[in-house]
Amino acid sequence: MQKDYFSQEVNRRGTLSVKWNPKTIQGIAATGEAEPFWVADMDFLAPPEVIETAVATARSGVYGYPHVDTKEQLFCSWAKKRHNWIVDPKRVVTCSGMLTSIALLTEMLTKKGDGVMVPVPAYQPFLRIVRNLERTLVAWPLLYDEESHRFSLDWDKFAELCKQAKLLIFCSPHNPSGLVFSEEDLTKLTRIAKEHGVVIISDEIHADLSFKAHHSLLPIAQAQGCTAVTCMAPSKTFNIAGEHYSVAIFADRKLQTQFERRLEQLFLTENSFFSTTIALSAYEKGEPWLEELLVYLQQNISLMETFFRKNLPSLSFIKPGASFIAFIDCSKIIALVEQDALANPQLYDSKNSPNGGLLSRFFGLRAEVALNDGTWFGGEQYRSFVRFNFGTQSQHIEQALIRMQKAIQFLEETYSR
Incomplete structure (x- = not known):
């Protein structure tokens, strides 16, 4: 790759970019x-290889229904290589956007009026999901040190709020604070959640962009006996957010079956031709x-x-x-x-x-x-x-x-x- 690849100008004005609209x-x-x-x-x-894939795909001239037998395995290979996380391909469900998965899981795991905890400050669509589904928002404020200008988890508050919630929507690494959670943090989080019967959805869309080791929440939750789902995507990692492609990883087979059934009911089981080819190219060649x-x-x-x-x-x-x-x-x-x-x-x-x-x-x-x-x-x-x-x-x-x-x-x- 050329040395100045990231410093070269990219004119996005006049495109369909919402950022530049x-x-x-x-x-x-x-x-x-x-x-x-x-x-x-x-x-x-x-990544240049992803651009080449997109161009070749466009030039093919036929954009039909995609079918890839190895897409779950390709993600598992990425998880092992990037995060030293061994994932069973049978526990991986390919989805469209992350928010679709999180909203569906929230709908499945709670009923109207139930408490859904979200650490705040929060990525705002998490708050919208709770309100749109007529659940009760249980805000878990992060601690903020005005001297060091650092956020941290308030453990006493978490244990207290768990009594009001059935579900926690967690973001790891955290947006917007930039926190990257240690294995000890996640162990404590899942242990307390387990004690109170709180299920966790872990949005790990920024995981690949961590500047130090990222620990996925799901295997830690398994060890603690806590029910959890991890959601990941190549979108932020490779700057392909417009191509909605993500995965949900399960340990609980019953919950996975229910989720897959809900996707089928809503006809959300298929990713687009372009999103599939681009995402798989990114995972295979983008490191x-x-x-x-x-x-x-x-x-x-x-x-x-x-x-x-x-x-x-x-x-x-x-x-x-x-x-x-x-x-x-x-x-x-x-x-x-x-x-x-x-x-x-x-x-x-x-x-x-x-x-x-x-x-x-x-x-x-x-x-x-x-x-x-x-x-x-x-x-x-x-x-x-x-x-x-x-x-x-x-x-x-x-x-x-x-x-x-x-x-x-x-x-x-x-x-x-």
Whole structure:
């Protein structure tokens, strides 16, 4: 692979990309002119071998129903090679998108009114799943140390909330905090869940992008006698999120049979021709690309750490242990942003950006940087955070940070007198 593969420009404007769609950006950043650093897909070309597969598939000219006898085994080979996890192919169910699987499992494992626990801040669709299915959301707030700017699991709160829940939707590695959980963490989690009869759905979509060893929850849950399902996908790993392809891995055969039956009832048992060929090509040939990607992402993290320390001391970059998204603590500037909003109510009018919040509007308007507002991850208690997607070329990150620095200087010069 060429040395500058990840630094080369990729023009996504004018494509079908939701990340780069001006109307969507307007909805969170109050201006469609803001450069997108929000939704979790990357601006890098997929692995060359995957692109070659996609081109060859397109050129075949016939896009019928796919059938691959070895797709479960191919995933198992990946799990063994990447995570030293031995998976029985018979326990693997191929699905479309991760959220479809999680929603179906939530529907199967609970009934209306049942408590479903979700650690917060949370990937927002988890919260929507609970509400859409008319379950009771049991929010499990992560602990946040305002000195070290680190999140952690609140074990006492977890044991207490288990009494109110039948199901836990867990995200490992965690989005948006960037936490990567140790084997000890997962052992404790599954032991407590078992004691209270709580079933766990573990979303491990960012597992392949961990910067240190990833431990899948399912085998640990098995050892503890805790019922769990692990969901994984190549989508974030290889930047093919638009091709909905995922897997659900079971230890409980009865639950697996029920899940497969539900997929059949809803005619959700088939993946598309393109998603299948692209996903399998990624698992089979994409690892060298992934290794280089992980190096590039960690270089981007170092760039951001250095820039924040030298030029943005009023913001706190929460260093992630995985993937390409990071939370930023903006609590030191929130009062100044509130003053800016009071002085310019027409700019900050929520009607113009219904999917945003105070901080996403500020950075959109004043820095032309589109970020996910912290409120998207669990409400007003996270209003002092934003999430930054650094899965893009480092030169764009640096330029965005410079604009953010200037925006904060504007705040301080205008409202700190």
